[in-house]
Amino acid sequence: MLARLLTSALIAGAAAGLIAALMQLVFVQPVLLHAELYEGGELTHFAAEGGHDHDHGHGAVTDAAPSGDHAVPPETGGIDPARDGLSVLFSILVYAGYALLLTGAIALAENRGHRVTPREGLLWGLAGFIAVQLAPAFGLAPELPGMAAADITQREIWWLVTVLLSAGALWLIAFGRNWAAWGVAIVMAALPHLIGAPHPVELTGPTPPELAAQFAGRALGVGLVVWVLLGLFTASLWSRARG
Amino acid sequence: MTTISRASGAVSTSVRDILIVICIGAALVFTAGLAQSETLHDAAHDVRHATGFPCH
Numbered sequence: 001m002l003a004r005l006l007t008s009a010l011i012a013g014a015a016a017g018l019i020a021a022l023m024q025l026v027f028v029q030p031v032l033l034h035a036e037l038y039e040g041g042e043l044t045h046f047a048a049e050g051g052h053d054h055d056h057g058h059g060a061v062t063d064a065a066p067s068g069d070h071a072v073p074p075e076t077g078g079i080d081p082a083r084d085g086l087s088v089l090f091s092i093l094v095y096a097g098y099a100l101l102l103t104g105a106i107a108l109a110e111n112r113g114h115r116v117t118p119r120e121g122l123l124w125g126l127a128g129f130i131a132v133q134l135a136p137a138f139g140l141a142p143e144l145p146g147m148a149a150a151d152i153t154q155r156e157i158w159w160l161v162t163v164l165l166s167a168g169a170l171w172l173i174a175f176g177r178n179w180a181a182w183g184v185a186i187v188m189a190a191l192p193h194l195i196g197a198p199h200p201v202e203l204t205g206p207t208p209p210e211l212a213a214q215f216a217g218r219a220l221g222v223g224l225v226v227w228v229l230l231g232l233f234t235a236s237l238w239s240r241a242r243g
Numbered sequence: 244m245t246t247i248s249r250a251s252g253a254v255s256t257s258v259r260d261i262l263i264v265i266c267i268g269a270a271l272v273f274t275a276g277l278a279q280s281e282t283l284h285d286a287a288h289d290v291r292h293a294t295g296f297p298c299h
Contacts, residue, residue, distance in 0.1 A: 100268025155297035
């Protein structure tokens with residue numbers, strides 16, 4: 001049974017990861033590359049437009065050393081085989097990991113008497129998206145390179161706790177049978193946001209808010225599509241594999 | 244570890260197998276998404292940003 005769990009999850013994850021990588025390269029990567037030009041100093045938000053008293057800004061633009069590895073032409077985001085290849089590989093790894101977790105959770109639910117059809121897999125995928133992307137994004141929006149941010153370890157701890165609590169809350173909402181369970185679920189889901197995510201003291205990132213907003217919207221949009229597909233693939237393959 | 248079938252006809256997967264799958268999955272997500280090693284970070288950089296992991 002272990003082999004069936006593993007193979008069905010890995011195939012589902014690889015398929016979803018590949019779709020994620022393609023969508024990322026088409027919709028998300030151009031925004032990210034554009035932002036890196038601000039991060040590296042090739043472009044400057046606002047100061048470049050020659051405000052009368054922005055000498056410091058001008059100085060920064062001309063003095064900034066080109067970061068060197070931006071062979072990719074700006075706005076269009078051409079293909080960089082090594083970099084994009086790694087993105088495809090890691091996208092597959094991430095979604096394979098998620099698929100294994102999802103398959104484990106589905107098998108656990110089935111042990112408790114809930115049969116999971118491929119159609120219900122769509123809902124499992126939606127729940128996964130909420131737990132892993134939407135709930136953390138409520139506190140820490142998907143970050144564009146160059147954005148000001150708090151200490152990375154603190155943010156990772158907050159991210160992990162939020163994901164675990166949100167996943168637990170969704171489980172209780174789906175399988176709880178009374179208000180005691182649902183009440184606990186509401187508290188679990190709300191707690192990380194009431195405490196609040198770690199944010200920087202000063203917002204001094206060089207990237208324009210327009211880009212950051214577009215990046216967050218696109219990252220979440222791609223995440224939603226891929227997670228719903230991941231749920232469908234995972235439940236379909238597992239329901240065949242388990243017999 | 245043995246598993247007791249709960250209801251006739253219901254599929255039952257051993258808890259041990261489920262735990263193994265969940266551990267491998269968590270390890271993969273941690274490695275690709277959260278590990279702070281310089282090399283892993285650089286390689287996974289774009290995916291981490293695009294999938295909403297904290298990065299940098």
